[in-house]
Amino acid sequence: MSMSTAVGGRAIVFGDDVNTDVIIPGRYLVSIDPAELAEHAFEPLGPEVQQRLRESAVVVAGRNFGCGSAREQASTCLIGAGIGAVVARSFSRVFFRNAINTGLVAVECPDAVDAIEDGGEVLVDYTAGTVTVGSGTFTFAPYPPGLRVILEAGGLIPYLMREAEAGQRG
Amino acid sequence: MGRTFAQKALERASGEKDLVPGQIVDAFPDLYMSHTASWRCIRTLERMGWPELYDVDRIAMVMDHIAPADNAKTAGYHALCRDFAQRSGVRKFFDVNAGIAHVVLMERGLVKPGEVIIGTDSHSTIYGALGAFGTGVGFSEITATWVTGKLWMKVPESIRVEVDGPLARGTYAKDVMLRLIGDIGADGATYCSVEFHGSYVEAMSVSERMTLCNLAMEMGAKNAFVPPDATTRAYLDEAGADPASYEVLLPDPDAEYRQVERVDGRSLVAQVAVPHTVDNVVPVTEVAGTKVDQVFIGSCANAKYDDLAIAADVLAGKTVAPGVRLIVTPASSRIMAKAASDGIVSTLLAAGATITNPGCGACAGVGGAMADGEVTFSTANRNFQGRMGSYHSRIYLGSPATAAATAVRGVISDPQELLA
Incomplete structure (x- = not known):
């Protein structure tokens, strides 16, 4: 049986340059628990945005999503809030790394971002390299194999633990 | 075709030859910096079942973000870090009295030209002020590197920034960078290596070069770089870095750049973000x-x-x-x-x-x-x-x-x- 590589659901749409202090304020970095962090995700934007985040499965954004700090919790707080994928025009490099390394699907697909409406349904298939929005399908470059294995293991640490275990079994 | 600084630094750290931008390699960093976030790395190591460390001498910890501790919880994190450093033999451990990680490591001769340095802080680009390749990563990546010694890295394209001086009165390195960030945008250098050249850069102190390289992060840079020169050498000598312990890497004159940006410092006025x-x-x-x-x-x-x-x-x-x-x-x-x-x-x-x-x-x-x-x-x-x-x-x-x-x-x- 092949593993499903599609994630999706309701979208919450943001603009350009959403920074890490807005995604998860520095005062909450005393935690690494996804559920605890999720309570404060996007807190600077107010409770209405936070509520919509919890009802969504895909974060959609413009350019440079996750710019700013190297804080890994910017990714884990979204996972804790039930987000399975982020579709953006572009990512800051540290956010992109942190997403892959914590098992959060992050794809750059500007055409899809144009087509997605706030509250609409989105499906991301990272093996096929497609984002489906209504009747439209948009493509993006699939992950290099080395990154895909990390993502599918649930992140860098689970990947390394699995590798170490496999090594011991020899 | 000539090679940029980034190509040379990642070739050195990966042992691979003829790297081109876009390639993904396993790099072996020379130094792994973690600041107050070190406790997250230690907790992650615990989750992994305390595997053996690749090279404890490449670990540097500096307690800077919350210093001294402001409550019992953060005090507990600090205690965890101190205890770990002592038990594991982390000699490059700096407590709450030392200062900001980047500056502490540079002024103590622990950052050297040509090295690849990763840090749990986006402003790790600052290490370029001494000709090193510094870049920010998440805490899981630091923990992974503690164990495996390596990390995947994409070879970046490079942007060449030329700054000519002298600067107008009342303007400084900060004004140069704010103007540049304003011009090319918060994502203008995303995933790029930013090299600083030009008459003003050559005349700058290492401290001013730190300001340039630090702020390169705010236009999305992966790393930043100022070519090491006599000024760098004097700084490193004073910091106690043995010249035999490092290799200066310089971009080739015919290296390929994605773009060239120029800042004319002579006509600059003070800038505000x-x-x-x-x-x-x-x-x-x-x-x-x-x-x-x-x-x-x-x-x-x-x-x-x-x-x-x-x-x-x-x-x-x-x-x-x-x-x-x-x-x-x-x-x-x-x-x-x-x-x-x-x-x-x-x-x-x-x-x-x-x-x-x-x-x-x-x-x-x-x-x-x-x-x-x-x-x-x-x-x-x-x-x-x-x-x-x-x-x-x-x-x-x-x-x-x-x-x-x-x-x-x-x-x-x-x-x-x-x-x-």
Whole structure:
């Protein structure tokens, strides 16, 4: 049986340059628990945005999503809030790394971002390299194999633990 | 085709040849920096079942973001780090008294040309000031590197920035960078290696080069670079770095750049980044007169010795405007000691400044928080909403001279008007 590589659901749409202090304020970095962090995700934007985040499965954004700090919790707080994928025009490099390394699907697909409406349904298939929005399908470059294995293991640490275990079994 | 600095640095760290931009390689970094986030790395190592460390001498820990501890929880994290460092033999451990990680490691000779250095801090680009390849990563990546010694890295394209000087009076490295970030945008250098060249860069001190490389992060850079020269060598000698322990890597004259940017320092005026993004940059004259409640001179961008000296020059014999709080947080204990011994600290105190212990301080949201509706003028590198206290406060960014002038007047001011 092949593993499903599609994630999706309701979208919450943001603009350009959403920074890490807005995604998860520095005062909450005393935690690494996804559920605890999720309570404060996007807190600077107010409770209405936070509520919509919890009802969504895909974060959609413009350019440079996750710019700013190297804080890994910017990714884990979204996972804790039930987000399975982020579709953006572009990512800051540290956010992109942190997403892959914590098992959060992050794809750059500007055409899809144009087509997605706030509250609409989105499906991301990272093996096929497609984002489906209504009747439209948009493509993006699939992950290099080395990154895909990390993502599918649930992140860098689970990947390394699995590798170490496999090594011991020899 | 010639190679850029980034190509050479990643070839050295990966052992591979003829790397081209876009390739993904396993790099073996020379140094793994973790700051107050070290506790997260230790917890992650615990989750992995305490595997053996690849090379404990490549681990550097600096307790800077929350220093000293502000409550029992963070005190517990600090205790965890101290205990781990002692048990595991981490010799490059610096406690809450040392200062900001980047500056502490550089002034102690632990950052050297040609090295690849990863850090749990986005401003790790600063190591380029000494000709090293520094880049920020998440804490899981630091933990993974503790264990495996390696990390996947994409070979970046490079941007060449030419800065010609001398700079106009009242302008500094911070103004150069704010202008550049304003011009190319917060994502103008995303995933790129940014090399700084030109007559002004060659004439700069290492401290000023730190400001350039630090702020390169705010246009999305993966790393930054200033070619090492006699100035670098003198700094490294004083810091105690053995010349035999490093190899200077320079880009080839015919290296390929994605783009070339030029900043003419001679016609520059003081620049200010206005809320809430770092690329929202205007000449100081456009926001002059804006009332502030607080001025913060601190952070890895601008709280080094010369930054404090510049602020003291502006503040000498004057006082901070009534109702304005001036907070000065030296970047390191060594900088603070020097500033104390040559009178800078007393000048600042006489002007009415609050001087805190070295570290990240208010830039990381610890001390110096703002109430609803307040405004801070800061020398740090970020003005994001809510970064310093209330989500309904505002942060403006500029040079230490502009900050000091603003503290004296109580409104955002062009430092030219106060410089003797």
